[in-house]
Amino acid sequence: MSDDNSPEVSNTPGQGSAPQRRRGIGRRGFLTGAGLAGAGLVVGAAAGGATGYVVGNDDTTDAGAATEPFYGDHQSGIVTPQQNSMVFAAFDVNDSVITSQLQTMLARWAAAASLLTVGKPVGPVETQPGSPPADTGEAFDLGPHRLTVTVGFGESLFDDRFGLADKKPAALAPLGQLAVDSSIDPTISGGDLCIQACSEDPQVAFHAVRNLARIGRGVVTLRWLQEGFGRASATSTSQVTPRNLMGFKDGTANIKAEDPDIADKWVWVGDESDQEWMKGGSYLVARKIRMHIEAWDSDDIVDQEAIFGRSKDSGAPLSGGSEFTALNFTKKGPDGKPLVERFSHVHLAHPDTNGGVQILRRGYNYTDGIDTRTGTLDAGLFFIAYQKNAHEQFVRIQNNLAQDRLNEYIAPISSSLFAVPPGLTAVGDWYGKTMFGYVA
Ligand SMILES: C=CC1=C(C)c2cc3[nH]c(cc4nc(cc5[nH]c(cc1n2)c(C)c5CCC(=O)O)C(CCC(=O)O)=C4C)c(C)c3C=C
Numbered sequence: 001m002s003d004d005n006s007p008e009v010s011n012t013p014g015q016g017s018a019p020q021r022r023r024g025i026g027r028r029g030f031l032t033g034a035g036l037a038g039a040g041l042v043v044g045a046a047a048g049g050a051t052g053y054v055v056g057n058d059d060t061t062d063a064g065a066a067t068e069p070f071y072g073d074h075q076s077g078i079v080t081p082q083q084n085s086m087v088f089a090a091f092d093v094n095d096s097v098i099t100s101q102l103q104t105m106l107a108r109w110a111a112a113a114s115l116l117t118v119g120k121p122v123g124p125v126e127t128q129p130g131s132p133p134a135d136t137g138e139a140f141d142l143g144p145h146r147l148t149v150t151v152g153f154g155e156s157l158f159d160d161r162f163g164l165a166d167k168k169p170a171a172l173a174p175l176g177q178l179a180v181d182s183s184i185d186p187t188i189s190g191g192d193l194c195i196q197a198c199s200e201d202p203q204v205a206f207h208a209v210r211n212l213a214r215i216g217r218g219v220v221t222l223r224w225l226q227e228g229f230g231r232a233s234a235t236s237t238s239q240v241t242p243r244n245l246m247g248f249k250d251g252t253a254n255i256k257a258e259d260p261d262i263a264d265k266w267v268w269v270g271d272e273s274d275q276e277w278m279k280g281g282s283y284l285v286a287r288k289i290r291m292h293i294e295a296w297d298s299d300d301i302v303d304q305e306a307i308f309g310r311s312k313d314s315g316a317p318l319s320g321g322s323e324f325t326a327l328n329f330t331k332k333g334p335d336g337k338p339l340v341e342r343f344s345h346v347h348l349a350h351p352d353t354n355g356g357v358q359i360l361r362r363g364y365n366y367t368d369g370i371d372t373r374t375g376t377l378d379a380g381l382f383f384i385a386y387q388k389n390a391h392e393q394f395v396r397i398q399n400n401l402a403q404d405r406l407n408e409y410i411a412p413i414s415s416s417l418f419a420v421p422p423g424l425t426a427v428g429d430w431y432g433k434t435m436f437g438y439v440a
């Protein structure tokens with residue numbers, strides 16, 4: 001397919017190179033900027049560059065102003081040091097939408113994401129009388145807080161609707177029903193497309209998904225959405241390991257950004273892929289895992305630690321040492337039994353027990369309030385893992401975890417797999433551009 005038919009992706013005329021400002025915006029800033037939504041065409045912003053938008057950002061703290069790269073070999077939001085908040089949304093493409101409409105929306109998402117991730121609105125917040133704001137406004141006074149927007153494609157996108165049947169990677173085959181999957185709810189699983197928005201500020205992450213959903217109206221419909229309120233993993237050696245809702249440090253033995261060779265080996269799709277367009281991408285597994293919190297809270301500490309194989313306060317292996325000491329599965333206690341039990345979570349999940357395979361974990365703690373049927377807390381782990389092949393990595397580990405003692409206290413209630421394409425190259429590139437046959 002020729003590049004000539006690619007949806008228009010350009011800087012809006014007149015957007016020039018006015019310097020980015022971060023203070024004293026007031027009403028003028030609300031009025032400034034050509035709207036993505038209003039203009040009906042796509043605006044791109046160079047990473048960190050200026051497009052003439054006045055930045056609606058009175059949050060001048062370093063933390064608020066901090067950005068993550070938008071363009072690059074890989075999408076941000078994977079090995080990016082994990083931010084503290086997440087909003088994850090899945091979408092289905094509406095009936096009767098044609099390929100060019102979907103492509104245009106994906107290009108508009110790319111342009112909008114390039115603005116949002118540098119703290120800019122997707123268009124004017126305060127427009128002329130009679131028209132709705134192009135940007136919904138709730139992040140106007142906030143910086144990006146390291147916002148990342150990561151877009152993925154579900155298996156269902158590759159049916160006969162958009163000419164993508166021969167572009168479906170073999171690795172995107174459905175995960176199927178796994179041994180622990182007796183409570184999966186299909187209405188909060190899967191989807192044609194997904195967006196993972198992560199930021200240090202929950203309102204910034206929500207704003208990103210809300211505005212991308214708004215840009216997509218008429219083309220896509222939200223299928224399900226999950227908010228994560230606290231990170232439950234670490235993806236950088238610079239980060240303190242956080243705690244999950246069971247009170248344990250989670251993310252100690254994770255793949256970390258500082259080890260690119262390990263990421264190349266286990267996270268980024270390479271030459272093994274049957275689809276050229278996926279090289280540099282990754283496969284995202286998202287599983288909402290409800291915790292039976294009240295039962296867990298009544299279990300004694302010795303048993304809790306035995307279930308994970310690690311100490312609750314320090315995160316150290318029960319075989320000894322401190323948090324980052326390697327697990328020793330042969331070391332025995334006075335009773336002659338391994339200090340890290342055979343059916344403990346870390347033993348069953350460890351690479352040594354899984355043919356060496358590893359995954360990058362990037363999950364979030366969630367709560368949806370209470371279960372009104374029982375009055376119990378509705379909370380758990382929104383498990384996210386990135387890998388180059390989920391069937392060979394996630395599924396292998398998950399099958400081993402069928403014997404996990406932790407299963408008494410958890411239940412997966414959703415399960416999704418998405419193909420996350422590589423990073424966007426520059427202004428003018430958009431999600432799936434090479435997949436649809438255009439030159440990036
Ligand atoms: C199939 C993959 C995994 C699922 C699902 C999963 C669920 C899950 N995990 C915790 C808490 C912890 N997990 C820890 C380690 C750990 N978990 C997985 C995989 C899955 N976990 C792996 C690969 C590892 C690392 C194993 C290793 O190499 O040592 C830990 C220990 C601390 C750490 O290393 O991160 C905790 C704690 C929960 C609560 C949960 C489901 C709700």
Ligand SMILES: [Fe+2]
Nearest residue numbers: 250345346349
């Ligand atoms: Fe785990």
